[in-house]
Structures are given as C-alpha cells and as structure tokens.
Amino acid sequence: MGKMGLVHSGILNVLPDVELVAMCEKNGMIRRFAKKLFRNLDIVDGLDKLEGFDLDAVYVTTPIPSHFPVAKAILENNISRNLFVEKTLAQTYAESKQLADLAQGLRSITMVGYLRRFYVTFNKAKELLREDAIGKPESFQAYAYSSDFLELEKENKASSIRGGVLRDLGCHAIDLALWFFDDLAVKPDEARINNQAGDLANFKVEGSEIMGEFDVSWRKENYHLPEVGLSVAGSEGRLSVNDDQIRLVQLNGKSLQWYRHDLNDNVPFWLGLPEYYREDLHFIKSLRGETMANPDFRSATRVDKIVDEVIG
C-alpha cells in the first residue's frame, strides 16, 4: 500500500458504483496504522485473506520485483479474475509473458498502469499523428528524466528496489512509443546502460518504417518532477510532446502549440493528477463492458521485452 495504492484506492472509492472493500499490506506497522486510518475497510496481511471477498478486481501496487508472484497468486488462486497491475507488468519479459498467458487462459480483463496514455497532451499527439499532421513519421527521440536521485550516492538501495531507471521511469517513454508506432525492436549494438547503479540508459530502436532513440535518467539536473517526452520528425513536419505541452511545426510554415489548459483536462474528481481518474475509470468501464483495457497484459509485455533487450 504505497503511494500508488493510496491514490488508486481514493479514486476507486469516489467512482460511481464501485465499492472499495479491502487492502492488503504485509508491513505490520503500516497495516496497524492503516486499520486506524481507514475504519470502513478490511486491512489484511496476506493474499489468502482476500479469498472470501468475492472480488471483481484487484489492484497490484507493490514494488516491481513482486508484481509477478503477487499477480500470479491472485490469478492462480482465483482471488480475482481481473487485475490492474502498476507498471511495469513484471521484472522480466519471461515473467510478463507468463502472466499474459495465464490471464488469457482465464479470459481476464487486465490492465497495466501506463499513466501517460491518459495525459491529454499525449492523446492529442496520437490524434495528430493519426491525422497525418506531420505526414509520414520517419524518426523520433524519446526521453524520460527526473532529478529524483541526483543528489544521492551512486549505489542507492531505493533505486534498485524500484527496478532501475529503465523499468521505473523509462518504461513510460517506451510504452508511448509503442502506442504511437506499434512494433519496435532494440538495435543490439546501440544500447548503453549504466548497469551498476541502473540510473541511466540510452538506446536505439527500429520499427518497420521508423527509427527511434531513447534517453533515460533519474539523475538529470532541473527535472524536479519526472517528465516524459517525444519529438517526432515526419515527412511534412515535426511534433514535440511532453507531459505539459505539444508543439507542431509543419513544413508549410504552420506552427501550433497546446498546453494542458487547452485540452479539457478536468475530471470529476482530482487526486494528485487528473490522469489517475481517467485511468481508473477506463479500467472500471472495461470491467463493466467486458471489453479489453488499454494497455492489457499482452500489450504491456512489449515494454518488458524492450527493457530486457536493452539490459541484455
């Protein structure tokens, strides 16, 4: 029940016709405190205790290395057929694929928390690409930066608990690129990662009709908040998008810019960021309609595949 567990719990609790019934927390101190904080909820200490709740869905918001055993146990023990797992789906592509196969066999509705897909800026960018606003996309540069570990010593325990920068932060840029351009594969000789501390990575990818480059770091100066962005060059212009804004420059000289403010960013309940509401609403709507959520486990395995290819 970390930050993300609290945020999703809050949003779910205000969504119409959703009932938040239980939280699972292994840490005894946090569990004891949570029981006093959330008096209307059951706080349990293990997955087995969730079995009696007849749950429609479970959210897994534990650290990345535990996603696989936790999600697998939930599916295999029939605690819930439907699952939302925070990004990345698992610690390796092999684990991700195993989860996707398991969920497919159970006809589960699944989703992985790639929040950037719910940013108004990235949605506008996808719409512009679909409308051929820059013609045929030819190449892109993607980045994911933060200053979170800038002042800390190189060997930091928390950074490894989070799965390294590529999995923790870079995954957002990879997911967006896959969402925009579909299949991409890493160029094996052009990947560089600081394996020792796992805090920066640079690599190139290619798709059937596009080339791309990623740069990822959580020791970047002046990125007080994590930021993800892409700059796409097309046959008729360039599109640059990040968490806050989009710039479109066309070869015909036309230039346009949008901020979040211009893109109808409001939601019925705002907790932290508006994207959390849109993301959870999307998952709940998928559950109700028995339709596929985006990205589902299968789609999200592609991110883990690229991460594995880079790490080698």
Added chain:
Amino acid sequence: MADTTLLVGDNPFHNISHLSQERTRLKEKNAITPEKAADLISIAIKNGADGFMFSVSETTLSILKKLKEKGQTDELSLHAIVPYAYEYVKLATQVGGISGLARKVGARILVSGSLKGIATGAIGILRMEPFTILKTYLTYEVSRIRSAAGKTMHLECVFLHEVITDLALALNMEWLFKSHIAVSQKLGTSPGFNTCNFPYLMSKLREWNLDSCDISVAAPFNKIGFQMSPSKNECEKTLQSLDKRILVAISIMAAGYLKPREALEYVRALPNVKGIAIGVSSETQAQETFKTAQQIGNSFRSDHLK
C-alpha cells in the same frame, strides 16, 4: 463587500510552473533566492498585499527569516500549506516508500528539538494513533514557522495540502477533517483545507456538520477553469451558494496562462472570496499585480455600494 486579503503566493520562489516544466528549467539559472523573494514580498506589501501564502519548506522558512531580519513584516499575515508535497513525494521515492518516509520525518521531528511536539506525540506515535500523529506533525510545522517568522508575523491559517485533503475526502476520512480543525484551534491558528475538488469538499463538510466551523478553503479559481474539478460552473455554483466567505482563491492566473488583469477581474467578481493568492517573480510584477488587484477590488466595492 468586505475587504479581500491579498496574499503573495510562493510557487515562483520554489521555481515551480504548472504550465510547463520547460519554463521552469529556462528560469533555473536565475532562480529566486530567499533574499530576493523577501524583497519581492516587501514590495508587494507596499503595493497592497497583506500576507504570504506558502508551502512549508527550507526555502520558504529562509524567506521568513530574511523578512524578519529586514524588519518589514509588522502584522504580516501568514497562510501556510503543509506538508510540502513535492519534497515528501521525492523523499518517499528516495527512501523506499511510505514506511521509509515515516521514519525520516519522525527523525526530523526528533532532531528539530520541538520538545512540545515530541512530548505530545511519544505515546501516541508508539500506539500509532492517527490523531496524535497529526497533532505532533502540525505542532512541529507550526513551531518551525513561528521560529523562523518571529513574533511580528501572524500565522493566520494552516492548510492541509491538496494531496492530503483530497485523499482524505476520497477515502471518507471524516476524523482527519475534525482532527485538523481541533488541533489548529489548539495551536492558535485557523484550520484550512487546500483542495482541487471544491464542490465535493463543501458537500462533505456539510454532511459532517463541519460547514459552520471557522475554516478556510484554498482552491483553484480562474477564468479558464484550470484544475477546477469537476467543472468551473460547478465550482462557481458552490461558491455562490455559501453563506460566508471561506475561499482563498489560488491558481488564479492558471499557472501563468492568463495575464494578471484578466485573472484578477474574474476572481474579484466572485462572491464569498476572503483571500486571493498571486505569485510574482519580479519587482515590476510585485508592484503592478498588487496595485491592479487593489484597483479592481476598489472598483467592485464602489459598484457594490452603488
């Protein structure tokens, strides 16, 4: 129409822009020092500002110390927001989550020498009592502010940051709202809630019979409806329905998207506004923005009297 308190906001002093981080990075080399921030607040006060609204951080505490040194702070009204969410989220990331964060903050309170806070909290913390933990934490923050600000500045209100308020709202944590009101009153400040869900908060406060308490609510109100959930229209309707002034309007320029005059004209026309917070990052802005705020306020006041 009663006077509206004009407050200097602190976002520019933290070099934060909710319009775009890119803008923040461009300004990074010319980041505002505590010394410069204190000067800007002094200029704003000479031009009509009544106080300072700030998240409690080392930066803003240094600004308060500078203001105290300058001795230009008689009766300056302070509106604090706790916790400084950015710092705590970053700390949680660095120390491995919420349990690590709790240990760090606990250690800070211990080494702060806030004896009152420690004595109040020791047993309650051991028993994991939420009320005592909140009380200990608020006592610690209030003592930091008062120690930095000295006696000439008045700590008017302590707001719970939107992340805490809105999470507590979402999870129906009535006890937290009641506790914050009770603790703030004991500490000699007015309780406040910072929220992005103004109508939802007001409806919950009514449901919990807390709407008659003497509280303040800091919420975004701006001409384009930025961060006004669920919508600008709903926020305005809720504000209109109140029978007293509790709102401190924040984000009035929608993070720099709007010009000061158009932002102020909108917010000055709203009913039940008791305060307005506006960030400034240059001497010219500090002068012109607060002069404009006063002019527009005066013109609305004279129209109202007619």
